[in-house]
Amino acid sequence: MTPVDLQELTAMALEEIARADSLERLDEVRLRYLGRRDGLVTLAGQRLRELAPEERASFGQEFNRASGQLRSALEARQRQLAAGEEEQREDGEWVDMSHPFRGPGQGHSHPVAGLIREIEDIFAFLGYQSVAGPELEDDQHNFQLLNMPPEHPARDSHDTFYLSPPAYGWLYRTHTSPVQMRAMLASPPPLRIIVPGKVARRDNPDPTHTPVFHQVEGLCVDRGVTLGDLKGTLEYAIRALFGRERRVRLRASFFPYTEPSLEADVACAVCQGSGCRTCLQKGWIEILGSGMVHPAVLRNGGVDPESHSGFAFGMGPDRIAVLRYGLSDLRDLYENDLRLLECF
Amino acid sequence: MRVSHEWLGEMVDLEGVEPARAAELLTLSGTEVEKVTAYGVGLDQVVVGEVIGLRRVEGSHHLFLAHVATPGQEPREVICGADNLFVGALVPWARPGTSLPIGVEIGRKRLRGIWSEGMLCAPDELGLGSEHDGVLILSPHDAEAGMPLDRVYPPDHVYELEVLSNRADCLSHWGVARELSALLSRPLRDPDVSRPARSASGPTVRVTVDSSADCPVYLAEILTGIGNTPAPAFIRRRLAAIGQRSLGGIVDLANYVMFEVGQPLHTFDLNRLSPPEKELAVGVRRGRQGESIACLDGVTRELDPETLVVTAGDAPQAVAGLIGGEASAVGADTGEVLLEAANFNWARLRSTSRRLRLRTEASSRFERQLSPHLARAGADRFIHLAVRHLGATLGPGAEGGAPLAPAAAIRCAPRRISSILGMQLSSEAVANPLRRLQFEVREAGPEMLVTPSPYRTDVTTAVDLAEEVGRIIGYQEVPGTLPPIHQAPPLEALAEPVARLASAACRAAGFSEALSLSLVSREREELAPRLIGDLAHLELANPLSAQLGSLRQGLLQGLLLSAHHNQARGQDRVRLFEQGAVFWARGQERPEEPWMVALLDLADDSPEDGVSRLRHLMALIASLSRVGGGGAVEFRPVTWRALHRTRAAEVWAGAELRGIVGEVAQPVADAFDVRGRVEVAELRLDGWLKPGGLPGHAAPLPRTPALVLDLSVAVPTRALLGPALQAVSALGLPWLELVMPIDEYLGDQLGPGLKGWTLRLRLRHPERTLTTAEGDAARQAVLRVLELEVGAKAR
16 A cells, blocks of 8 residues: 555545445444444554554654544544434424414503602602501591691582491591501601602592592601792602603692692693693693692691791692503593403 | 673773783682683774664563664664663664674675664673573673773673682682782772761661670671662672672672672671661670571571571671571662671681581681781772772771781791792892782891781791792792602512412403492492402491491402493403402401402303313412412312302412302392302402512422322312322321322213312422332322322322
């Protein structure tokens, strides 16, 4: 055997490696050429000692090169074939990956409950704690301590559900403000609380009313709290809720439990303030009532209005949800239609 | 309330103030302008024509042909569909080429072979209100043929105002003008209230007020020689602009004064007040049982001692402040009137108005605490106008009630106003807006003494003054700041974090969040499964309907209604949860308000699938309790009303019953019109879960291998796993870390009445590997206890 023969043998082997179409066939090729005992290339290598010493060096080099070439060709082909077989196996396990696979997944938030959590989080940044209070109240806490004596005209807008028998004196709270009073009576200032919860007013259900709805009340009582602080707080909260660019305006109003009293409007999202059906051509949408806590209310809550002052505000997350999500009927919020809930 | 821009302009200079600007100023300062409507704008092209001939168009039932003339012009023919025309009528005539303010171009039109030269207009077609009953007929007092219509109806804008409930003073043009005068810093021109000397002759009047608490002031004035001729054009036009119909000169004048200065007036026909006497005795007293009065609106109303009445010779003539009597009403032939300008107790009026279910322009002013000082201004203004325009002569008058106390001065430091508003304001900056509001401001050392306008009943304290200063300066001028933090805020953002936890857990498990009204139908809720057993519902005393007549005792009836709603709209799988307060009666005591969560899983599937959904629900309950710090829960099989007889369990944590879980009984699902198997749970969370706070104790991970043994036994078909596992735990086997079921065999290879359990035991020694012998001993011990507990046999 000469180096030339060896080259021919190698070329044949390489061709057979390339032709081998399974790992099994490839192994046959390997054994034929590189088999430890009778592989053709192995046997050629054993001829080395028959050669003259001067030929040995060059033949040895040639042999090493050829067998190295074959080994790497075998390895490469083996990897190739193994990958192909894995592919085949996976091909056999085909599934339709375009199938939308509607499985259980996560449940969804109720828009109002979600909004309440968001409002709680916004005020948590400002150091407010979210507290709860009873939904059934007495006239004292719901009205009188909040500067609304019997026959007060402001009670008109608080058409109240009374519990039977009326002699027991229970009513369904008409706002979350009685919790202000409870909080003031329970702990001395400073006080920063937010009170989400259900309230009820005797309104027949229609697109803009449900007899039970939600409010979120806020109260801050401390030394030296000003109307400017109320304004800054509301502007922060409203921008956090409605977006940084949304215009806000404060307008004088009247509530018996605050003085001065203000309402906050945001620019209508539909018309950007130019007037449309959503905002009843006003350009603005009322979202919140607020004011400096009336000195009489502070006093009723055991807070000295000479040393402390405070502000309070109340908003309706149901209404805000309707505005923010572009809904048209408040009653839809209480039907729990999954087609609506799944948007949140 | 509606006010006219043109009318306001008489009391405050509005030159150069666009209606939109005035509306914005009023809105921001508290008197919200809901709408501004143009009234009579662009009427210069419309001309006043006289109808000189009128006939029906031949062959038409409803069309008329009018001959309309203006001086110096040939009469023209105009076809008109209105049936209120007559010969001699003065009418607005839009001739061909006119464009009307509502955006209509008028042309020459051929109708039934006749050329119609333009159109005779109804009020709405001219932008003069919404009336479309017929052509606007102009009074010869106001108009003459040939005049452009804008001479009769000068351009105006009408504001629709939402006046705050404490601002009775703003329920008039004068009041709104006072606001605009302060906001624009332009002088106020008060209405002319000058009046002539009284004539001494004629009848006299005496007033007796029983209680000045009921009626702080009652002014009675006699006017003689008054003619009930139409009020002057400007008065009728202004009344029309704010939507008031003309009702004759005397009544129009009284209305005009009410809308102008804000004081409700009543005019009695002096000669109809019975009995006619030399001196008329007018009284204000409570009604008597059995008395009644026939009112102006044709309704006879019963009086009682809670109702205030105005009497003449002790006979009721009016329900005070609400409505007059028919018998003494002013009519076409009235020549002498008794004018009433009074103030009545607001609270009494409110309750009377509510009891009689009657609200009038007058009562709605009184019940908002109208200032008694207005009565004099109202009376004098009427007298001024009646003398001037209706030819009246002022006769004797009388007063009743108590002397009016002058408005009390408020002592306040400008520094206090600054600190309420959060602005640095000088004394002058505080005094200026107050003076603009017609308040009297006197310096008193570092403080000031402020006397509010006598017409403002809502300003009594320093904080009220701060509001006045703030709203007149404008809240847009207040710099927004944040309150300083003097003390560390609370450590937790949520005082009661359980609601947040439960919501997150339920949503993570695939349940969507529902919210329902807390008002329910008692009958329907009594059908639904509830944690609370037999307890009478809390009922509303004044429900809107029986459907919303009771307070909910649980949450499942709401979820069942929502399940039906969703299923009826094509949802085949409904998973919902709701949390909230429910209401449990405790007699006279404050009702209990447990905080509950309920879950519902509905699918129209096989019984086995129902079981697997039920088990998911139970797994969720167990993990909720673990995460919420409520400890391990135990499910105790039970029969529970409205739940499946054998698929219901109580949820116990420690020694407390916390909830129920199970499958809704089929008849109950049917009653709620829900198809399929409904798996539900209702849990009371308050007093049970206490999430948050510092993290609890965590066990370090073990370093030694566990010995795991599986044990298969045959047990009777209805053997209970819960007690069996508890018995195994109670054994107190050393190193037993966990025992749990891994398989349940329900096939028939074990023989009748038997099923198979495979339990996995996991034992672990903290320091060494356990031996097989130790494992076998544990297995034997477990087998023995299972045999005792549920009659298990190894298999």
